[in-house]
Amino acid sequence: MKPVLVVMGVSGSGKSTVGAAIAQRLRVPFADADDFHPPANIKKMSAGIPLDDHDRHPWLEAIGEWLAAHPNGAVISCSALKRKYRDQLRHHAHQVTFLHLAGSREVIARRQASRPGHFMPSSLLTSQFKTLEPLEPDERGTTIDVDQDVDAIVQEYVDAVAHDVG
Template sequence: MGVSGCGKSTVGEALAARLNRRFVEGDALHPDANRRKMAAGTPLTDADRAPWLDRIREEMSRAEAPLVVACSALRRAYRDRLRGKGESAPRPVTFVHLTETRDVIAARIEGRQGHFMPVSLLDSQYATLEPLAPDERGCTVEVSSDPTATVQAVMSALERTVY
């Protein structure tokens, strides 16, 4: 989880490979209307995000084994929705909040090609972001410029936090 450009996809793919798990790219599950809205520089509303979060939750629920999902999950309410709060979840959901300075993330967003998320929406993501609460299963990891080092930091944090 984290704001756009923090490395969710890169770290998520590498983490999934390390754990021998399937990787799901949450951005691929956005409805076209959401992608168009963000590409036009308009932040998503909770109503825009709801069907997207439901699609991700459905993907997680259908999985036969634990998987790694890249998803912003910026608010507690979104994470609760992904966890299936109030429902019987097939397995616990653990969140890894990837963090980095706004300037570094803005430079990453500006440097990437072919993504629908413009740097102009970064401040709205930070405004929406609610870091993990102490009662939420997960950890926060500062992203390194080296994805391998970040994956190792995630693995270490998960071992301390979850296991």
Template sequence: MSVSKIIVMGVSGCGKSLIGTRLAERLQVPFFDADDFHSPANVAKMASGVPLTDSDRSGWLDDLAELVQGEQGGLVLACSALKRAYRDRLRSGNPSLQFVYLKGDMETIWSRHSSREDHYFNGRSMLESQFRTLEEPEPGEGAIVVDVCEPPDRIVERCLAVLSTPDRRRKN
């Protein structure tokens, strides 16, 4: 399979890390979690229940775009990528970058999110803020869109099937 660079995107708690890890294993490329690249100030802000602003995310997005561009052998990155402008920034210099959007409704994701332990992302209001910020990928972006209610193995298989098609951007 020639796919090398993938971002698994969506709101907090949608399963980005789980699906991203499994995709990376299947594709035999490194997995990265964008949360690990936040500054201490951003982590503290989110831990106190304050949503990040575009300004807060600016340096983080630059670091992630550099990571994507620098990984010559490919990668899978779990990253919220909530706005099209963020996705465009990540795609800059990485034209073959593919997005997988894990789509779900507030209540489904909140039920999963509220059972997580030891994560700095704090509270329902933070998740609601992400849903307000979210600009779902448009058809022209070529994202693979999958429902978070599907079992993880099925999500991974669907992604791999689409990624293996010769002209995958037109198949979505």
């Protein structure tokens, strides 16, 4: 059975790149949660203003609906920074698991600097780290350090999933 996976983490952690690579490896659909943001959210973030829970709610609902529409396997990149956001996604797709791409502020800032033109400015990185609630022991998922290349992260994830299944 293929996973319904949310690749989570702060902006710049590599969610989209890793998520797309995992989806390709598992041969399942991939989506980027950034594509689900309404224009008002993008405008707010582009102005350097962090989203609040009110802004995030309809966005997370759309992501949860997408996950629910792919019960036979899918991968989406989504920050999912708080437990309650992950709970909202689980409400739609009970079988969802999470891959938390974790790294130090320095590593993430270096990664963010290499992607100019993204609507999430690096100035919001501090608010992302303040908001982040790592996976709790009762949440299905795994955490992988992002300070390695994409292929190593994908392999570590595949190995972890194979271990959990086997």
